[in-house]
Amino acid sequence: xxxxxxxxxxxxxxxxxxxxxxxxDHWQPRVIxxxxxxxxxxxxxxxxxxxxxxxxxxxxxxxxxxxLRIDMRDGxxxxxxxxxxxxxxxxxxxxxxEREVKMMLIEPRGVINTGGETNExxxxxxxxx
Amino acid sequence: xxxxxxxxxxxxxxxxxxxxxxxxDHWQPRVIxxxxxxxxxxxxxxxxxxxxxxxxxxxxxxxxxxxLRIDMRDGxxxxxxxxxxxxxxxxxxxxxxEREVKMMLIEPRGVINTGGETNExxxxxxxxx
Numbered sequence: 568x569x570x571x572x573x574x575x576x577x578x579x580x581x582x583x584x585x586x587x588x589x590x591x592d593h594w595q596p597r598v599i600x601x602x603x604x605x606x607x608x609x610x611x612x613x614x615x616x617x618x619x620x621x622x623x624x625x626x627x628x629x630x631x632x633x634x635l636r637i638d639m640r641d642g643x644x645x646x647x648x649x650x651x652x653x654x655x656x657x658x659x660x661x662x663x664x665e666r667e668v669k670m671m672l673i674e675p676r677g678v679i680n681t682g683g684e685t686n687e688x689x690x691x692x693x694x695x696x
Numbered sequence: 697x698x699x700x701x702x703x704x705x706x707x708x709x710x711x712x713x714x715x716x717x718x719x720x721d722h723w724q725p726r727v728i729x730x731x732x733x734x735x736x737x738x739x740x741x742x743x744x745x746x747x748x749x750x751x752x753x754x755x756x757x758x759x760x761x762x763x764l765r766i767d768m769r770d771g772x773x774x775x776x777x778x779x780x781x782x783x784x785x786x787x788x789x790x791x792x793x794e795r796e797v798k799m800m801l802i803e804p805r806g807v808i809n810t811g812g813e814t815n816e817x818x819x820x821x822x823x824x825x
Binding site: 577578579580581582583584599600601602603605607624625626627631637639642643644645646647649650651652653656673675 | 706707708709710711712713729730731732734736753754755756760766768771772773774775776778779780781782785802804
C-alpha cells in the first residue's frame, strides 16, 4: 500500500553534541555538513596551536562549549559558547584553549588546518563523521 | 607611555543571544557577520512561512533556541537547539515554528529570504545589527 503518508521522507538534522561525542582526540576536525563549496567541521581542542594564516579565505569559529582564545599578532579575542568570530583572510592567528573547547569551524572545502604550511599539526582533510 | 601591552588591540566576539536581544520582530533576519561573500544572520520566527526555493544556493539553518520544522515537498525535518540543517539549492521548503524559534541563517550575500519571488513576506536585505 502506498499513499502520501507512507512515502513521506524523513530528513535528519545534524546534532553538534552527537557528532562531538563520537571522538575524543584533539585538533582533528571532522566534517559534518556542506553548504555549496563550504564545509562545517566540529573539533575538540586543548592547549596551544601553531601560528598560521589562510591566504585565500576567512575562517569562522563558532564555540559550542568552553572558552576559545584566538591570538593575532596585534591582539586577541575570547570566544565563549554561543559566540562566533571570523578571522579575516591573510591574518596570522593561533587558537588556544586552556581547558578543552568544543567548536565548529566553517571553511571552504580543501582548506588545510595549518594554513600555508604543512607540519606535524596538519590534520587529515575531508574526514567525515 | 606606549608599550606592547597598551597597544594590543582587543577584538570582540559576536554573541548570538546579545544580538537576538536587540529586536523582537519575526521573520526579519539581521546580519551579524560575514565570511568571504557569505552572511551570518540571526532571526526570530514564529508561525508559518511561505513555500520558496533558492535556485542558486544551499541555505543553512542553525537553531539556537526552540524547535524549527522545515517542510519540503516530500517530507520534513525537525531541527532543535544545538542542531543544523542544510536545504539544498533548488529544493522547495517552508520553515515553520509552532512556538518562537531563534536561529541563525547562513547564505551568500544578496540572497532574498523568499527565494525566487518577492512578496509581502520579503524582508529588508543586508540589515546589520
